[in-house]
Amino acid sequence: MRDVLLxxxxxxxxxxxxxxxxYFFILLCSFTRIFQIRAHANYSRFPSLAGSEHVPPISxxxxxxxxxxxxxxxVRSLLALHYPRYEVIVINxxxxxxxxxxxxxxxxxxxxxxxxxxxxxxxxxxxxxxHNPAYPNLYVIDKDNGGKADSLNAGINLSHYPLIASIDADxxxxxxxxxxxxxxxxxxxxxxxxxxxxxxIGNGCRIEDGVVRDxxxxxxxxxxxxxxxxxxxxxxxxxxxxxxxxxxxVSGAFGVFRKDYVIKVGGxxxxxxxxxxxxIIKLHKYMLENKLPxxxxxxxxxVCWTQAPDTLKILGSxxxxxxxxxxxNMLEFGRHMVLRPRYKVFGLLTLPYxxxxxxxxxxxxxxxxxxxxxxxxxxxxxxxxxxIYGLLNILYGVLLGVGSLLLEEIAFRRYPRISDIGKxxxxxxxxxxxxxxxxxxxxxxxxxxxxxxxxxxxxxxxxSWNWKTEVKKTLSG
Amino acid sequence: MSYLARTEMAKEGFKDIYKKYxxxxxxxxxxxxxxxxxxxxxxxxxxxxxxxxxxxxxPHIAAQYIYDGNKQICVMLLDDxxxxxxxxxxxxxxxxxxxxxxxxxxxxxxSFPESAASAxxxxxxxxxxxTMSREIGEIKIYHHLQRKGGxxxxxxxxxQDETVHEFLRxxxxxxxxxxEVASDGLAGVRLFQETAPDVVITxxxxxGLNGYQLMETINHHGSSxxxxxxxxxxxxxxxxxxxxxxxxxxxxxxxPIELEARVKRLISANKL
Numbered sequence: 001m002r003d004v005l006l007x008x009x010x011x012x013x014x015x016x017x018x019x020x021x022x023y024f025f026i027l028l029c030s031f032t033r034i035f036q037i038r039a040h041a042n043y044s045r046f047p048s049l050a051g052s053e054h055v056p057p058i059s060x061x062x063x064x065x066x067x068x069x070x071x072x073x074x075v076r077s078l079l080a081l082h083y084p085r086y087e088v089i090v091i092n093x094x095x096x097x098x099x100x101x102x103x104x105x106x107x108x109x110x111x112x113x114x115x116x117x118x119x120x121x122x123x124x125x126x127x128x129x130x131h132n133p134a135y136p137n138l139y140v141i142d143k144d145n146g147g148k149a150d151s152l153n154a155g156i157n158l159s160h161y162p163l164i165a166s167i168d169a170d171x172x173x174x175x176x177x178x179x180x181x182x183x184x185x186x187x188x189x190x191x192x193x194x195x196x197x198x199x200x201i202g203n204g205c206r207i208e209d210g211v212v213r214d215x216x217x218x219x220x221x222x223x224x225x226x227x228x229x230x231x232x233x234x235x236x237x238x239x240x241x242x243x244x245x246x247x248x249x250v251s252g253a254f255g256v257f258r259k260d261y262v263i264k265v266g267g268x269x270x271x272x273x274x275x276x277x278x279x280i281i282k283l284h285k286y287m288l289e290n291k292l293p294x295x296x297x298x299x300x301x302x303v304c305w306t307q308a309p310d311t312l313k314i315l316g317s318x319x320x321x322x323x324x325x326x327x328x329n330m331l332e333f334g335r336h337m338v339l340r341p342r343y344k345v346f347g348l349l350t351l352p353y354x355x356x357x358x359x360x361x362x363x364x365x366x367x368x369x370x371x372x373x374x375x376x377x378x379x380x381x382x383x384x385x386x387x388i389y390g391l392l393n394i395l396y397g398v399l400l401g402v403g404s405l406l407l408e409e410i411a412f413r414r415y416p417r418i419s420d421i422g423k424x425x426x427x428x429x430x431x432x433x434x435x436x437x438x439x440x441x442x443x444x445x446x447x448x449x450x451x452x453x454x455x456x457x458x459x460x461x462x463x464s465w466n467w468k469t470e471v472k473k474t475l476s477g
Numbered sequence: 478m479s480y481l482a483r484t485e486m487a488k489e490g491f492k493d494i495y496k497k498y499x500x501x502x503x504x505x506x507x508x509x510x511x512x513x514x515x516x517x518x519x520x521x522x523x524x525x526x527x528x529x530x531x532x533x534x535x536p537h538i539a540a541q542y543i544y545d546g547n548k549q550i551c552v553m554l555l556d557d558x559x560x561x562x563x564x565x566x567x568x569x570x571x572x573x574x575x576x577x578x579x580x581x582x583x584x585x586x587x588s589f590p591e592s593a594a595s596a597x598x599x600x601x602x603x604x605x606x607x608t609m610s611r612e613i614g615e616i617k618i619y620h621h622l623q624r625k626g627g628x629x630x631x632x633x634x635x636x637q638d639e640t641v642h643e644f645l646r647x648x649x650x651x652x653x654x655x656x657e658v659a660s661d662g663l664a665g666v667r668l669f670q671e672t673a674p675d676v677v678i679t680x681x682x683x684x685g686l687n688g689y690q691l692m693e694t695i696n697h698h699g700s701s702x703x704x705x706x707x708x709x710x711x712x713x714x715x716x717x718x719x720x721x722x723x724x725x726x727x728x729x730x731x732x733p734i735e736l737e738a739r740v741k742r743l744i745s746a747n748k749l
Contacts, residue, residue, distance in 0.1 A: 047729055051710035080637065084711050134690065175637070175682075210684055211637065290658040 005375040007381065012368025013389050019357045020396035027403045032412050034300075037239070041180070050082040050179045056189070057085040058178060058256065059159035063151035064169040065093040068102050071169055076208025077102070079138060083178045087137040089155045090169075094124075094145030103140050105274070108132050115139075118465030121153040121267035129158065149268035149275040156259060156267060164262065166276075168253040171200060172210055172304040180302040181256050188295065192260045193283050195297040196247065197254035198234050200414065201227040212305055215414050217423055222315060223308040225435045228401065228427045235300060235411075236404035242298035246350035248284075250296065252276035254304035262288065273330050274325020281333045284346045288370070300411065316442050323446020330359045362444035394432040401428035441457030491552075491600060494543050498554050499596040502589060507529060509589050510555035510563025511599070512570060513607050515582025519544045519551065527551075527573075534569050538562075549581065550607060560588035564618065571614055580613055588617035618745075629655040630744050633674040635665035635691060636706070637683055641729075645678070648733050649740070662686025666694050674701055676740055681707045681714060692721040702743040706731060 049055060060078060064071055071090070078088045092100045103109060109130035115320075117126065124146030131139055141154050152166055163185065167173065177197060185192050203223035206214035218224045241247040252275065262268075265282040267277045280296060287294035309315040330351075337343045338351040372386045405424055408414070415424070502509045519527070521544075524597065528542040539556040555563055567586045574580040585607045593599040595690065603619050632654045634645050642658045649656045657672055659665040662685040669691075677695060681688035688705065695701055705718045708729040715726050725739050 047708050051708040051728060053711060077682050079687065080682050082682060082708060084709060135687075 002375060002378055005371045005378070006385070009368060009372040009385055009389065010365060011376055012371065013392060014387070015364050015368065016389065016392050016396070019237070019361075019390075020400065022353055022357065023237070023400055024396075024403075026240035027236045027400060029243040030407060031403075032235055033239050033243040034235075034407055037300060038055045038411050040183075044178050044183055046082075046176050046183070049183060050176065051084055052081045053084070054186075055179070055182050056163055056185065057084035057087075057161040058083065058163045058165050058182065059155070059259075060086060060088045060165045060167055060178075062088065062167050062169050063148050063155070064090055064092055064095065064099050065115060065145070065148070065151075066095045066097045066099060067169040068095070068097045072101055072102060072106050072170060073207075073210045075107075075138065077172050077175075078215075079135065080175065080210070081173060081178050082175045083182070085161075086178065087139065087160060089139045089141060089158055091141045091143065091151040091155050093147070093151040094143060100130075100140070100142050104130060107138060108136055108472070109138075109140055117157050119157055120263050121156055123150050123154040123157065126154060129175045147270045149270040152275070153267045153270075159259065163256055164259045164445055165254070165256045166252060167304070168306060170254045171199070171304045172207065172212060173197075174212065174252065174305070177254070177302040177304060178256075179186055180457050181299045182454050184297050184299045184302075185256065191293050193258050193287060193294050194250050194280060195256045195299055195302075196238060196250035197256070197302040197304050198298075198300045199230060199251050199253045199304050199306050200255055201230055201308045203227075203308050203310060205305060207305075208414050215416075217256060217415055217420050218308070218310075220310050222310050222312070223350070224427050225431055226308040226315075228405075228424055228431060229435075231408055231424070232401050232404040232428075234298075234408040236400060239300055239352065239407070242296065245295050245346050246345040247296045247298055248280060248346070248354055249277040250280050250298075251304075253306050254302070255356040257283075258393050272325060272328045273321045274328045274329050278333075281329055281337075281389065284298065284343070285333065285337065288346065289342050303414075316438075316445075319439060320446035320449055323443035324450040326359055326443075327447050327450050328352075329411035330355055334359075340432070362440045362447070365440050366444065393436075394429075397432055397436070398429055401431065491545055491548070491604070494545070494552055495597060495600060498541055498543075499589070499600065502543060502554075503596045506590075508557055508559065508591065510553075510558030510560065510566065510599075511587045511589060511603065512553040512555070512563060512567045512584060513529065513586075513603050514551045514553075514574060514580060514584045515607060516544070516549060516551040516574065516579050517581055518546065518549060519579070523579075524551075525581075527577075531570060531573060531746070534573065535566055538566055540566075548604065550604065557590060560591050560618070563588050564616070567616055567664060571616060575614055583607060583612060583615040583617060585617045585619050588663065592619050600725065629653055629676040630676070631655045631672055633665065633668055633677045633701075634658045635660075635662065635677065635679040635683060635688075637661060637680065641680075641706075644733070645736075649737065652737055654740070660684075662688070662691045665691050669695055670698065672681065673699060675744055676702045676704060678704045678706050678736075678740075681705060681709050681718070689717065689721055692718070692723060696722050699701065702747060704736075704743070 075088060075090060088102060109132045112129050112131045115129040115131065124140060124144040126143045128142050129139060130142065139158060141158060143154055156164060156228055165178065181195050181197055184195050201223055202212065203220065204216040204218035205212050206216065218227055238247060261283055262279065265286045269278050283296065309318055334351050334355055337347050340347045340357060372389055376383050376386045402425065405428065409421065511712065524542055524544050538558065541554040543552045555566060564586050567584055571584055577584055585603045587599060587603055589596050589599055606617055606619060632649055634642060634656060637660050638643060642660065646656045646658055655745055657668050657674065659668050662683040665679065666686065679688050692703055695703060702724045703722060704725040704727060706724045706727045706729065718726055724743055727736055
């Protein structure tokens, strides 16, 4: 029994080494790519591009469910993007609050009788479309509740342009984000099917009129941990994955897609979370099965600021949701595509990595740790193995985190102060003291929920972006 | 007068003109009218003739006539004349020079200290203005930015880009304008109502109210000239802007010199 436990424990150690080494490889890919990206961005003249005739028009889809607090500010900021021709389509997904009314009041929208909607994708019943000629590029769709994927599909049905951008209603785009993404698309419009944007944590930033005025690190612990976590995932991970064309997810918070292919693969899938990963998997599958040249790109300098949950309860529900979504996608598609040569990099590298190191991660980690602890309790002769396991986890993880920070400092430096760098380094280490572990547990709980057929979206409460200014007002007033 | 002295006189440079005459006016705080005319090459003798003939036409004006050979500009300094009288005298000068076929370009008229506080700057600006005018016999009143009462022309800049703010504020203030900046449409409207600017320079993409709505509001509530300064280059945007009453449409990246020239033109057109 002891030997079995020891063997399994050693296996878990190797598992940790492998996962981190793979991640290290991806990080190296990111490093090679980042210099290219930076050079491209430096030599591009975005201001002139942003007014040019030759930039493809984009339809921005904003699904909104109970967003009355933030929706106005976000729509206003979306209407002020630096982009020549685009439209903003807000989809009110049967909100239980005043989301629709707030929009109607703010923009004096009127119910329009004759707006054509092509029903290329099936959606829940659309109650009406609202529009005001004074804001010619703003549309609001009001429909029965059907979930986020369903809302996006309704938006696609109404959209007039060949590219669609999906944006969370609680996120703010930087004003040149769209033009930067469009530039990536224009480099190779024939083959680019999807482009992901870079999501950053907006907690702690000073935001006025839907514009990020002052970039600050979050001052609370949980958002700060997520900030470092996002940096690692997006800069260290996604740049690398996109470099080898094995990107499996374009964040739902901000991504741009070619509408024709999204429709070809049947649009967004409802009923389960993880629709953002799902659409990318379907695109990979479609393009590879039809032997079409394609790429799923990532554009790290197109920034979208999102609100990170700042309580354990909400964060937990978000992570459990991610866990469910990931599991569902792997059961539905991953299983059938993994390790098949026809799916190239995606089937041979991305999917195995995802299944073994993301989906099954909790099982290996939890059981591995339990085995080691059990072994240590039974026999103290080799207790250093537990120490090795823990240290390996932390050291390798910190190394990767520091690598991602280095990427950030080389290419972007969004947080200019020296103290910020110190703070980020500190939290890179702190991540391994509880936060990572609880993340693993949440994912596991998500799986349990999945098998008990609980597929709700979970809770997500919002605070108004302007809460700081509100507070100031009340204090001074 | 010997021949030598006469030729010398016909070749006095602007520096000398300033040193000899304007410095004196500046020091003694007397006013003087200034007329600059683009002329054919005048010998000293010719200049004398011009002076005599003009004195006959307008006997009560005491004036100095200097000719700068390098720039081929004839400078006339009218003792103790306000801008209006100087302008009147310039009409006489123009007729006379046209008759004699001496005029090769336009005429610029100003008065010190009415038009500008610094005589040197005034002279430099007038020469610039003269070189810009193409038509023969066109009389330009030098547009001092200082109005009567001494307040500068007001410009409101509405743009969400802070660098544009900062740059335009500094640049236009150095050019003698009074500049207000707003970073979104609503603030723009508020400032417009508070300050009633002569010219509004606005971007089209603004948070809050967009540029079009701002223009509509301005047209409803005032008579400011509107210049659109934007990165948008789509034809529909250009035509829509003009339909909403924009006086000018400039795309970014822009030349500050051109922008300022256009602002100046708008302000002077507005005044006449």
